[in-house]
Amino acid sequence: MHDMLAHATQHHAPPTSFIRKYVFSLDHKVIGKQYYALALVAALSGMVLSWMMRLHLGWTNLAIPGLHFLSKNGAPGNVMTPEFYLQLMTMHGTIMVFFVLTTAPFAAFGNFFLPIQVGAEDMPFPRFNMMSFWVTFLAFVVLMSSFFVGDGPTLGGWTQYAPLNAVGSAAGPGQGLGVVLWATSIALFCIGQLLGALNFITTTLDLRVKGMSLMRLPLSAWGWFITSCIGLTAFAVLLPACILVILDHVAGTSFFVASGLVINDQLLPHSGGSTLLWQHLFWFFGHPEVYVAIVPGIGMVSHILITNMRKPMLSQRVLIYCMGALAVLSYVVYGHHMFVSGMNPYSSLAFSFPTLVITIPATIVVLIWTFSLYGSRLRINSASLFALGFISMFVSGGVSGFFLAQPSIDIMLHATYFVVGHFHMVMGVAAMFGIFAGTYFWFPKMTGRMMNETLGRVHFWLSFVGTYCIFMPFHYLGMAGNVRRYSSFPEDFLQPLLPVHRLITIAALVTGAAQLIFVYNLIHSRFRGKPAPDNPWEATSLEWSTATPPPWDNFGGRLPVVYHDPYQYGVQSSVGDYVMQASPEQVKTEFEEK
């Protein structure tokens, strides 16, 4: 198997035409950049949608200039209707979870760096890899097209609960064609990610270069590998679930619609379906998806922190085991999303305990990170600031998981802003900080140019303080009983909380604007940045052993040989306080793992 795969990858010819080089490329590095560009466009789209939502939540009757271009019916006089708010919210969640938080940390960075970090010339199935990106791109186009057809996108939220997702347009705007487009988009997305996961797993298992044992893989590579294992099973469940939803719309089936339901005084023709079946299928994917978003970040942040600490983590092995434990446990905790769903209440207890237990590996990861800082020579730069910010956010978002893991407390917090604050911090902001850390760290290798450090730091400060100002108050709102997914707070018990919403809106606008600094830095540095040396951070892993940017076959036709564990820092070698994995130089280290 190994020989066959190696043969397959080492013999795809270098691209010659523009189309094969930059569009339908087989090169994992180009595909990684394409994923990154897609994630960037998606992130900016999702952010603009969130701005509109936040403005509406703060000032319900505010006219937002240009809003009617997105939907004439949804924004008469540029004022958002309740249904258009829900449509924007659904698109925001779907875009961010699928096309940003999955695409950037896993597909973009993983594509670019996993093959190089294991010492391969490419992925074993380059055509699948190319398909993976273009199917994902198509998925994004299909999703965004729902703004412009029929009565707009679905308004059912990114979780698309049944039977609202299956009863058609009678249930509201976007619930007909909008849902079909949503489900088609996500089904395509699943296919793209399954193809990607297949490549990632085989790359890691079969294409490691000589000397690269599994335990010599950098933690970032472990993160992508474990994530691909999660993705292979999680997306394989969501894909058929989306197909079943489409069938409920177009083929008259009733997978998710029960008998005897009445809309507009009309008895629906469906019978025999189960509304809870969708929730089980969705969350069997949905909770592992949280780890698809965050485990690559855990790996990348570990990798970046070690480089900047100039010493290895207290235990590489424990971090790998913990990432594995998070992945395995993610499949048996999904029911905590369903405590008050009507599921058997004894099941709630069964899902509660593993949900509480998953805090143990997460705590160990945080402790290893934090106490590895002890005695280090921590270099502060944009990448390490975002990596450290990741830890802070991961802790802040993680501790609120203690509450939501308990069914009794969930009675009060379910479907409130507490949940929104929790998942935005732990899988949204933390994952975004991982993406930013990865960008500042690997940009030189990806483009051959350095990013502007001053702009990077300004971006960090505004993002770090700003995201706390946005998402910490979400928890307070939830504790007061502020229900999520409300387009406005008319004269009811939520009215006294309106000032908090307005403050959050202002913080969101400022923090969002700060992301434009990042975009400017990214584009400006790509063309005008200082030329980057091959190893600007004095790092050890294989991506820093090759040219900047790497040649099409990664190592210029000479595969490296690995002699060391990935993180030989704090040593005395001929090049400084580190020795690269591909260097045969033998050095004495005080940091052997026991």
Add this chain to the structure above:
Amino acid sequence: MAKFFAMTIIVIAIASAVPVVMHTWEAPADISTHGHLIDKQMSETMIEAGVSFLAAQIILAMFIWQFSNRRPDAKIKTFPGGAKGLVIAALVLVGAEVLALGVFGVKAWADVYLTAPSADALPVQVQAGQFAFYFRYPGPDGKFGPLHPELINEATQNLFGLDPEHDPDSRDDIVTAEMAVPVNKEIHLLMHAKDVGHSFFVRELRVQQDFVPGLDVSLHFTATRVGRYEIVCTQLCGLGHYNMKAYLDVLSDHDFNDWLKKEAAMQ
């Protein structure tokens, strides 16, 4: 820069804790017999999570303060005890926390969901549909008539799809747009969805439960304080979701009987 970052982390951590300690925003007072168990569980979890949050952020900040931007020849050290000590600490401390929360949390959950309502609990049916709640009381016979979804017709106010002509049990059923219950009387709430998923949430009652289309679910509670409280939908149900609400009136026995008589007369 590093020291300022460390200070920022500590300031944010403390500032985040202040509104919690000061009870700036919190749920309204409990008006149920089971709610104190949920509140107690919430307080205990807040203490444990709060201590973990503050400790983790402060230690992170301390190490950033102490070990950033050191001289290139500064000696690199390893944390005494290494990873093994940390793993054991996490297993013991978080494990104990997990066990404590898991075990004690069961009690509060069980009080709502794992015990049967008493035999003399007052049955009330609530039906959720886009975008209103309707309530049904069984009348003097104590029995609800069966539902016929095909008969639902808002124009004729047959909101539940009752057929009093053929179903004797339906004839004395009382259908209302607001919910009233007698104080200190156990209520057995029977939940029925007309169209899509909805939820029944009363903050003061410490009750939240989804409606499941095609599957009637029930729960029971006892309200202990007379007053008017909002019932809101928390399960996204369509464009009018934000406006789907009703009121729960907790009344004295006397007022409740008067209210029920008045509603019965209006049927």
